[in-house]
Amino acid sequence: MAGEGCEFEKTFTFSCLPSKKFTFLQNREMLSLLMKWSMLGRLSAQAFSFDQSFVPYNSEKFAHCFFTDSNVISSLCKAETRAWVPLEKPIQSVKVEVVPCSKVSIDLFDPIYSCGIVRPSGHIVKCFHEVYPDYDELRQMLVDEESEHYPIISPGERQEFLFRLFKHLCLGGELCQYEETIEPYISTTKQIYKDLISVQKDQETKKISVVTTVLKVSAFNESGPCFPGRPEEEEQTFAYLIVDPFKRHVTLFYHIFGIGDF
Structure with missing residues (x-):
């Protein structure tokens, strides 16, 4: 699905959660593996809170508001994430794919x-x-x-x-x-x-279920696709918005395929 413009009855606003830590970005053994796999510094995650109720049918609106939110843009364009400089150009539309996410075991x-x-x-x-x-x-x-x-x-x-x-x-x-x-x-x-x-966990059945919604996302500015990369680029350049509707938290999980620093 794709959205043109941000003409919605109400918009989501976002705040960065710098205290949110991810084990795979802290654990020494996992960092070593990411380095071996040429993903260290290019695979990352950043968490934000949001202020409105989220439901999956609002995914397009949610993603568009995310990529046009000033707090998101300023967080992603910091020096340590230089790959996000293209967001300095206004995002005009987004493409969103709702990704099935139901597994609670491997x-x-x-x-x-x-x-x-x-x-x-x-x-x-x-x-x-x-x-x-x-x-x-x-x-x-x-x-x-x-x-x-x-x-x-x-x-x-x-x-x-x-x-x-x-x-x-x-x-x-x-x-x-x-x-x-x-x-x-x-x-x-x-x-x-x-x-x-x-x-x-359901208190009656004791069954564990996933409450997260996963969205594969890409964004477009006046020049065309700009985030996380252009369609002709490597499949291993990807971005997902991972939404917890109860905590009202969203994590941007992404990888930029390439070599060395951005």
Whole structure:
């Protein structure tokens, strides 16, 4: 969905939450992995509060107000996040995709362990590739629809935020050093997901469910697409707004594909 202009009956306003910390940006072991995967300094998250009730059908309005809010713009354009300078030009429209987010466990990944992608030791099986000599069955399953292992994850589960997050980490950044075993990908996915997603327990059924809404977002100014990148750029440049409607918190979770400083 796309929005033209911000002509809404009421608007959301946002305030930065600098005290909000994310484990994956603090934990030394995870920072080391992000460096190895060429994502350190390019994968990050920033939290904000907002002042109106959020419901998923308002996602377009919410995202547009986010990217045009003065507090958001000033926070994202600070020196330590120089990638966000394009937001200094007024955002005219947004594109929003509501991403399914219902998983409360990592059972989704169970088929990976039983189909020949991973050995009993946890090592990822290598496979022949004319261009990439270190190619493996895991990455082939993630990106190649012709792979014999591609169907082990259903189309619906591939849309889930948990699986998208796992895929982003496995593919990594521009100078990614890929893992020999699957455990670092699984454990890091689990921790980031835990950092970003909120759940609640039904007092009667004791069932745990996700209360977070995840929005994949991109923004456009007068020159065209500007955030987080242009359509022709690498798929590993992405941005999500992760909304907790009860706390009225939203996290911008993003990665800018590339090398070195912005």
